Amino acid sequence: MKITAAVTHAQGEDFKIEEVELQEPKANEVLIKVVASGVCHTDAVARDAGLSPFPVVLGHEGSGIIEKVGSGVRNFEAGDHVVLSFASCGECENCLSAHPAACVRFNELNFDGKMEDHTHRLHQQDQEVSTFFGQSSFGTFAIVNERNVVKVDKDVDLALLGPLGCGIQTGSGTVLNKLKPEFGSSIAIYGCGAVGLSAIMAAKIAGCERIIAVDVHDARLELAKELGATDVFNGSKVDVVEEIKAITKVGTNYAIDTTGVPQVVRQSLHALRPLGVSAIVGVTPTMEFDVHNDIMAEGKAMIGVIEGDAVPKLFIPKLIDYYKKGVFPFDKLVKFYEFDQINEAFADSKAGVALKPVLKIS
Structure with a gap:
């Protein structure tokens, strides 16, 4: 399917809103309609230092709605509201002992630009485009392994929740x-x-x-x-x-x-x-x-x-509960931007104008 995404073509370049081809979800993956994505310092570092191969669609604090599920997905269905977090293998000793942020494959799965099966889901013409943090949430849709996905309550503004997946969780x-x-x-x-x-x-x-x-x-x-x-x-x-x-x-x-x-x-x-x-x-x-x-x-x-040594599927719902109770008012940190204002959002973040910019994508 064709989507709109913010593509980074080379180190240090501004984001360009372009059309990209996104493949269908494979086994244990879900297709997400991205509602919003936080802007994180790690995205800026990735753009400016080349943490992932170019071209790349960055973004790793996404929130959205499940559009479709691949084979083998058991705990999610179309219509679920979700927050996206970091990728982990789910099988190494650290993952199995509740420390997925110390996954032995963390760098590979989050920064190498490929999905767990070593293939790409994003393409532009005949060129492969790297995925970032197993999600690439600077796009209108994203393919994500179900391990990265956290189901959240539908009674909280979904656009607000993306930053829980990285910066606020950290x-x-x-x-x-x-x-x-x-x-x-x-x-x-x-x-x-x-x-x-x-x-x-x-x-x-x-x-x-x-x-x-x-x-x-x-x-x-x-x-x-x-x-x-x-x-x-x-x-x-x-x-x-x-x-x-x-x-x-x-x-x-x-x-x-x-x-x-x-x-x-x-x-x-x-x-x-x-x-x-x-x-x-x-x-x-x-x-x-x-x-x-x-x-x-x-x-x-x-x-x-x-990543705050968190198990996102357990920790993010707790943060949302704290928010509902009024003891974790993280909304006071957020400033919203339209998707086409992405370069302005990054500039404001660097200048300290915005504490936590969030892009409204759809």
Whole structure:
């Protein structure tokens, strides 16, 4: 079938809205009519750094309605409202022990541009077009393996839900699934974009007594306070480590870095108390740090967390339930754009004009 998609033809190029051919779903796959898709920093990195072969249809925070199911699909039917998340094999040790984001085939299934059977579903004339994150949601329709698909309630605006599949899941899941902070503990969140603000909301749900937000934009810090931060610091104006040590007496129990900025990563470690844990979720370049003084000498830990260590089929419905109860108001992060405004949405995201742009596709 012919669909409309935002195609990236070469590294760093703007998106082009073009006609693409999409094949029928094969075994264990579903055809999704995409309603909306979040714009994520990972899409920008993929475009600018070439994470997947070109040409490619990016997009990995899709939401939509099932149009058709392939053979072997048992748990979905046409008309179901769904959120799309990352691809995993479902068979390796990590998948089977409820850590699909650490799937041993994660990079292959999400970035190599092919489906699980090593074939393409997208074509343009005689050229194969890469699929991204097993979904390519920057298109009017998408073919997705049923493992990537999460059924959601029909009483919530479907256009709002796409970002739950990656960015919002990453921030909230890092708190609720991986760090699991004790009631009354302290946590510092570095970077108040969509991922960091999702972590702040989750920390409030978890019962953290002190939730410290760090950013360089005062407007974001104001929103952080509205969403649950007890203390905020502008990292461009104060010594963050000194301020955190002053208000906590000894440092935080936990930290999350969403920025990927080496100096900020170090701050997340330096402002921990002994035995504290810092979770790194940002894309960080090569950097140096003092293993003895920064980590070992005080029994600290630095860990990497992918996709909030979530099982999306279980975790995303929980986030929607929290949203319905009014304790996870992630809609405050979202700004909607029409599909043909995709390049504007990416520019606004980079400039900090929009925390979580969402493209309305159909």
